[in-house]
Amino acid sequence: xxxxxxxxxxxxxxxxxxxxxxxxxxxxxxxxxxxxxxxxxxxxxxxxxxxxxxxxxxxxxxxxxxxxxxxxxxxxxxxxxxxxxxxxxxxxxxxxxxxxxxxxxxxxxxxxxxxxxxxxxxxxxxxxxxxxxxxxxxxxxxxxxxxxxxxxxxxxxxxxxxxxxxxxxxxxxxxxxxxxxxxxxxxxxxxxxxxxxxxxxxxxxxxxxxxxxxxxxxxxxxxxxxxxxxxxxxxxxxxxxxxxxxxxxxxxxxxxxxxxxxxxxxxxxxxxxxxxxxxxxxxxxxxxxxxxxxxxxxxxxxxxxxxxxxxxxxxxxxxxxxxxxxxxxxxxxxxxxxxxxxx
Numbered sequence: 001x002x003x004x005x006x007x008x009x010x011x012x013x014x015x016x017x018x019x020x021x022x023x024x025x026x027x028x029x030x031x032x033x034x035x036x037x038x039x040x041x042x043x044x045x046x047x048x049x050x051x052x053x054x055x056x057x058x059x060x061x062x063x064x065x066x067x068x069x070x071x072x073x074x075x076x077x078x079x080x081x082x083x084x085x086x087x088x089x090x091x092x093x094x095x096x097x098x099x100x101x102x103x104x105x106x107x108x109x110x111x112x113x114x115x116x117x118x119x120x121x122x123x124x125x126x127x128x129x130x131x132x133x134x135x136x137x138x139x140x141x142x143x144x145x146x147x148x149x150x151x152x153x154x155x156x157x158x159x160x161x162x163x164x165x166x167x168x169x170x171x172x173x174x175x176x177x178x179x180x181x182x183x184x185x186x187x188x189x190x191x192x193x194x195x196x197x198x199x200x201x202x203x204x205x206x207x208x209x210x211x212x213x214x215x216x217x218x219x220x221x222x223x224x225x226x227x228x229x230x231x232x233x234x235x236x237x238x239x240x241x242x243x244x245x246x247x248x249x250x251x252x253x254x255x256x257x258x259x260x261x262x263x264x265x266x267x268x269x270x271x272x273x274x275x276x277x278x279x280x281x282x283x284x285x286x287x288x289x290x291x292x293x294x295x296x297x298x299x300x301x302x303x304x305x306x307x308x309x310x311x312x313x314x315x316x317x318x319x320x321x322x323x324x325x326x327x328x329x330x331x332x333x334x335x336x337x338x339x340x341x342x343x
Contacts, residue, residue, distance in 0.1 A: 022053065023341050025333065026119035026138070028110060028129035029058035031078040033217045035266020036125055037062020038250070039177075039326075041069055042198040043123055043143065046330030055117040057110060058126070061217065068248035069200070076109030077102050079128065103128055111135045121172075121340045123333060127163045134170055139340035141333055142167040143175040143196070145265055149185020150289020172340065173332060177325050179272045180297035185289075191332075194325035195269035200249040210235040211313055212257040212276075214250070219263040219283045224306040229313060259316045261309055265290045272299065273324045277316035281309045 025047050029040035037058055044054045056066055059075035066073045079102045110132035114122065122133040125144040133140040148164060151157040168174045168189040176190035186192075211234050215222045226236045237257075238244060247253060250267070254260060254274035260267060261279045264287045271278035281303045282288040294300040299320025303309035 022051070023120045023334075023337055024055060024118055025052045026055045026057065026114055026117060026122045026124075028056075028122060028124040028126045029062055030126040031058055031060030031062070031106075033264070033266065034061040034065055035216070035264065035269075036060075037065050038198040039196040039266065039269065040123070040125055040143070041066060041071070042196050042324070042326035043329050044071075045069070045198075045200070046326045047123070047333065050330055050334045052334065055119065057113055057129075064246070065198075065248060068246070074113050076113065076128075077105035079103050079106055107132045107135065114138050120337075121333070123329070127167065130167050130170055140171050141173050141175065141329070142171040143177070143193075143329055145177050145269075145290070146286070147176075147185055147187045147289075149183065149187075149293070150286050152289075153285055156285055172336060175325075175329050175332075177269060178293075179268065179299070179320065179322055180293045183293050183296060185293065193328045194323045195272040196325045196329070197251050197270045197273035198249045198326075199251045199273070199324060202247050202249065202252050206252045206256050207237065209237045209253055209257040212237050212239065212253065212260040214239040214260060214262040214267045216262070216264045216266070216283070216287075219281075221283070221306060222261065222263065222281065225261055225281065225309045228306060228310045232310070232314075234313070259313050261313060263287050268294065268300065272320045272322040275319045275321055277301075277319050279303055279309050279312040279316065281306075 027040050027044040030036040044056055048054050056071045057074035057076060059078050063073060079099050106128040110129045114136040119138050122138050122140040124130060130140055130142055148157050148161040151160055164187045174190040175193045177195050178192050179195050211229055213222050213226045213236055226238050229236050250270050251274055254270050254276045257276050259277045260271050261281060263281055263283050268278055279301045280291050280294055282291045291302045295302050299317055301312040301317045303312050
């Protein structure tokens with residue numbers, strides 16, 4: 001990636017692109033969890049390396065990772081659908097009074113920001129940024145693994161179906177990162193690409209890791225898994241634990257690990273690119289849907305209890321082997337620039 005240039009109030013601009021290639025690409029990540037940010041930042045870096053000026057927006061837990069990579073991102077209103085609907089006290093009423101008005105504000109915020117940065121196109125995994133791009137009349141590329149096929153809950157399934165249809169229709173290309181064979185529940189009208197992982201060197205030495213436990217924002221029982229593994233003599237490193245130092249990229253750490261335990265798809269993608277056996281212990285409905293799809297492939301084991309997770313670590317699956325999809329997405333977007341770049 002080109003070295004970052006001077007920061008602006010809306011983002012961090014890359015150096016000017018080579019002749020004939022100057023284009024401003026807005027990269028917007030979803031605000032729930034850090035994994036959305038790291039995946040989109042992987043694409044952002046690849047776009048910059050191909051001569052694009054990149055502006056970043058998103059907010060939420062991922063903001064700190066953008067800062068670690070030198071981006072000063074724009075922070076629109078955050079939306080917490082999982083917390084409002086799937087949380088311990090969540091309900092449809094909370095969605096209607098919390099997530100819905102926040103979603104309207106986020107669409108407004110992003111649409112105005114796209115105008116301020118004079119974006120030529122948008123690359124996003126954020127459903128609200130997709131709507132904002134339509135309002136701002138900016139060509140868009142969607143990049144998400146989400147699909148209605150993950151959900152049993154009728155409201156979630158209907159919502160995911162509506163969003164997927166909207167994004168397929170609105171985008172020039174809907175990139176679908178997948179690490180499983182084609183499934184009946186895969187969305188239609190999408191382009192399958194390899195998993196996305198942010199691959200940058202660490203500032204210091206890579207930690208010595210045996211079992212890496214990587215919780216998500218919404219997981220609540222991985223501490224029990226870590227404790228039982230330690231009782232069995234395994235050396236366990238917990239991401240975000242007392243002894244953990246935040247790193248700007250998990251890929252070097254995952255390459256060092258013997259096996260990783262995680263609940264959701266962000267770490268699954270990184271483990272697939274790192275070639276590290278992965279035990280998936282899901283908690284949310286989306287995570288459980290991903291786990292069902294993963295069961296059809298190789299390199300991943302699925303657990304539904306702490307005991308099952310511990311047993312899977314003792315006899316891990318074969319190591320997965322996937323290329324990084326971030327360069328694939330960047331090549332497709334920049335290769336298409338004649339169709340979306342302003343004249």
